[in-house]
Amino acid sequence: MIVILKPDASEEKRSRLIGWLKEQGVEVHISQGAYQTVLGLIGDASHIDRDLVAGLDIVDSVKTVTEPFKCCSRRSHPDDTVVEVGGVKIGGGHFCMIAGPCSVESEEQIVAVARSVKASGAQLLRGGAFKPRTSPYDFQGLKADGLALLKMAGRETGLPIVSEVMAASDLPLFEDVDVIQIGARNMQNFDLLREVGKLRKPVLLKRGMASTAKELLMSAEYIMAGGNEQVILCERGIRTFDDCTRNTLDLAVVPVLHELTHLPVIVDPSHATGAAKLVRPMALAAAACGADGLMIEVHNDPLHALCDGAQALRPEEYDKLAGEVRRVRQVTAK
Amino acid sequence: MIVILKPDASEEKRSRLIGWLKEQGVEVHISQGAYQTVLGLIGDASHIDRDLVAGLDIVDSVKTVTEPFKCCSRRSHPDDTVVEVGGVKIGGGHFCMIAGPCSVESEEQIVAVARSVKASGAQLLRGGAFKPRTSPYDFQGLKADGLALLKMAGRETGLPIVSEVMAASDLPLFEDVDVIQIGARNMQNFDLLREVGKLRKPVLLKRGMASTAKELLMSAEYIMAGGNEQVILCERGIRTFDDCTRNTLDLAVVPVLHELTHLPVIVDPSHATGAAKLVRPMALAAAACGADGLMIEVHNDPLHALCDGAQALRPEEYDKLAGEVRRVRQVTAK
């Protein structure tokens, strides 16, 4: 850790700060420049509260020399991580199409959607069994039954499956789920992150609605610090003043994350926009800016078929889009 | 539920929607106005996905007639809820001062701070034992040991204690903690909310950094739906573009919440601003606009004493502020 003092820091306060730092068990190297005094902390400074020091009135700023993210940093691991799941590769040039309904509703529904998206080239099947709902009175998903149906559809089609876990205590039910999804609202549920860090299967970690790229990486770090290195990051829109879409899809975070980390980065245009008609343009944009995959909602239920509905695509719309995404990838992938 | 159709909705799509709604087990009353067709759903419509219907292209908007929050709504319960904890009352005209250090660090520290804030008029002692930290490498709190020290300080001073829980599996450790705090990052950890809903002790629920007032109430509803009606809401700043403070303290939410709910609403100016020098003006403002209490960080450690530090107040600063808050309450409380 490096502590840069303010030019007008008094000698007395400076000494007291240096004394306190030494009491914490680090050596302090003082570098006196013409414009600034810089304190270099030598030794293990990890237990010293960075914010506490940064808040002192004689301190200009604090810099951490060692990367705050150790496992997920591109610096420590220059090559792209390729996550493998049931023969499907994600990252490092391997683009992955994940598709399926928002919620698993019935055997008929999930199997039909699974077959359809597989035929269109999807490599993973998604489906929600435990649904994070703002209201306790809204449908919370079919839970264990939903997972069972999803597994059945996975077996039927040979597609590996992805589903969201909301509580550490439900993890035993996810034994046969190929990729564990952590939703945006749980991105900083550190307890849950630690638990999935103990697993040895891929985790799809969605960015929180008000989280920065660095906070997303820190949450990935919680998982990786436990030894689970198969983390897939997912941008799904952030919360802003903007009301033209449900959330604001922040595509620039894709190249920003690719610079900071070796982990694959996918995009969910369905939840980000909340509108089927915006899924196509945003999916193409995500493919063009280098995303490693797309997670898209596809439905086949009668209400949706009734009209152009909500955020899910009809199977034929998804099929057309999948082809376009492949063509964009052909002309933009490095 | 009321579904307002668009003026140009085709007869055919309208019939199909009505058919689908009936299949869901509700009766549909059609009210044909000069400008709009309104479908009134009669019967239990709680399993019908509001967002799904609202997203259809023939639907203008969907309104829920029954309050989405049943337990916490002011409409269903006009009188203020007064939460009681160890003889201390919060809400319904009872103003509560909660104070203590950010983290419990040692017996000496927590007991000294507890004595000091009690002498200044604080009625509850706060102290973090499980700390939600963005980085897995940062200090995570003293955990069970921290809780033990906090309880000791509570017994020593007679102050009931408040501490944050981060995982349902840790709840057994909180048996002697008087008020369970749910932090901002866990405001939509629905599993944890359900678990504390099974308790019969007060829960202090902090607003998420990107949560609306209605989402905060929905999270309170998760707790109350479990039978635990002792919920205290806490505004602690939201995330905005604004960089002059750590978060933007949204004081208008205090009267907004008081209109919507009967639950007490307190304010945490320490975390919201992240700066000791802003705690006083924001605490006075919160008292002036009708908050039911204040949660303020107070420290007595040498690094802070060294300079004006970070977000915690020195005991003597807190003492002065407590007096000012009382005077503001005298001239503003209705």
Added chain:
Amino acid sequence: MIVILKPDASEEKRSRLIGWLKEQGVEVHISQGAYQTVLGLIGDASHIDRDLVAGLDIVDSVKTVTEPFKCCSRRSHPDDTVVEVGGVKIGGGHFCMIAGPCSVESEEQIVAVARSVKASGAQLLRGGAFKPRTSPYDFQGLKADGLALLKMAGRETGLPIVSEVMAASDLPLFEDVDVIQIGARNMQNFDLLREVGKLRKPVLLKRGMASTAKELLMSAEYIMAGGNEQVILCERGIRTFDDCTRNTLDLAVVPVLHELTHLPVIVDPSHATGAAKLVRPMALAAAACGADGLMIEVHNDPLHALCDGAQALRPEEYDKLAGEVRRVRQVTAK
């Protein structure tokens, strides 16, 4: 205008509101439904303050039946507007590449950049002469001299030119400027909008940093209401909590605007991201999601050449990107 009353609106208040509305010179048609009372205002209601009515405690919501944007609405003008400038077409399937330096600095600089971007396929030359700077002490642009140099470079290369105007009183200097740019900070400078509405030359209107899509269209409407129908809209990033880029590029607004309006929509990835390395991915994404053009900063000055600098591309980077953009257009343009 349609006024939807709350279910519990008292008869007395209802009558008073209806009376007041009639005094404003409109007829009021009362449609009494089973669930809601709807007042339909017949006649010219344009002088009635929508917000005022919406704020009344007996009013649930107010809807404007006639489009709030008359000239720029897709509904009133289904075909895409194609803006033409010096033989270059923008919109309606015509994609336009606009490039040039942030500021005009010298004859040598602007001519060199103009030649270079023309060779790469750019069709319009941009260059700032009047610079909106947060600080009055920062470089404010070469002003009239800058415009003269820009015109010279335009003549030399045959490229039409684009430059930003900041004050109505400077408009006479822009007589030979082919496209007048209104910057993000002036998007709601209604006086300036009205003035450029009197011109008969294309206006490039940038979205304000905290403006919604509808507010952008309303500002276009100010220009078009004056009779100037050649408006090009430009997304350039919005202000959010997110700190990984200077602004958050909101690409979903491109298809949203295309649905609402017939005006062309271009994207400026340089100002949005503030980082040269992000310009390429965001430019490709913008092309993929259907933007009608790109405005990109290109430099050839020694400081930038020194290292990978700030937000402008080097000529060779721009050349490569222009080719990629064309290929993305080939596979995505409808």
Added chain:
Amino acid sequence: MIVILKPDASEEKRSRLIGWLKEQGVEVHISQGAYQTVLGLIGDASHIDRDLVAGLDIVDSVKTVTEPFKCCSRRSHPDDTVVEVGGVKIGGGHFCMIAGPCSVESEEQIVAVARSVKASGAQLLRGGAFKPRTSPYDFQGLKADGLALLKMAGRETGLPIVSEVMAASDLPLFEDVDVIQIGARNMQNFDLLREVGKLRKPVLLKRGMASTAKELLMSAEYIMAGGNEQVILCERGIRTFDDCTRNTLDLAVVPVLHELTHLPVIVDPSHATGAAKLVRPMALAAAACGADGLMIEVHNDPLHALCDGAQALRPEEYDKLAGEVRRVRQVTAK
């Protein structure tokens, strides 16, 4: 200006940067520390583009040693500025109540409101004659006629008047207006700021909806750099994701600004919240946290009288509030 280089900056790039800086006419003092190389620029560096240098890939950060705000900085002018207008003082312990209708509508209306607010203790009369409206089709104010009526009401009651100017070309009409208001949408209309900087009468500068405290100060600096030192800053809410009020009132900016600047800071709770029932609690909060004044909308028109309307207070509500504000000031003013 101080340029802090990254630890891994190559010798060659470093030399090239230093060479370029010298070409710009400054001397460069190199301070080589153990952890960082710091370049100190000696001489006038004001024409060097800070952002350009900060964006270079070998540069860690750039710091400006001299305050970016010269005239409005507390450092350069430690004592509070007291703005005087017609015998009324604002700032430096003088609290100012500004009140009046949103728009001037008629002689009867403005005179009645003026008399009423004067009786309640208001010291300045506000009233809009030029209204910034999102839509060109909305009521734009009575313009010159509105100003004439406002002046008449001012003369009648002896209250100095405040009104918003939207274009430099309208300034001649404001000759007898005592305080010129610059609205939030024009906070970065630098041309208009420069024009009011040439006047020698108080300017009330409202914070832009997406502007930081420093940007607000920079805009004040534009006015003061022209020689007009009578600037009153006004917080009126910022744009955030939060939908419980029209804008999010950022009260913490009041003490933040008081630390950074000597200029008075007032608060407009009417526009910030958009709801009459929130004006009282937010006005009391603003007074409690040290604001130097309040600008509040008061109406006496029949539609508002009809129900609790929109954002303006009834005269009797304002009267009661004014008394409460005085009592809060008595117990909180330092």
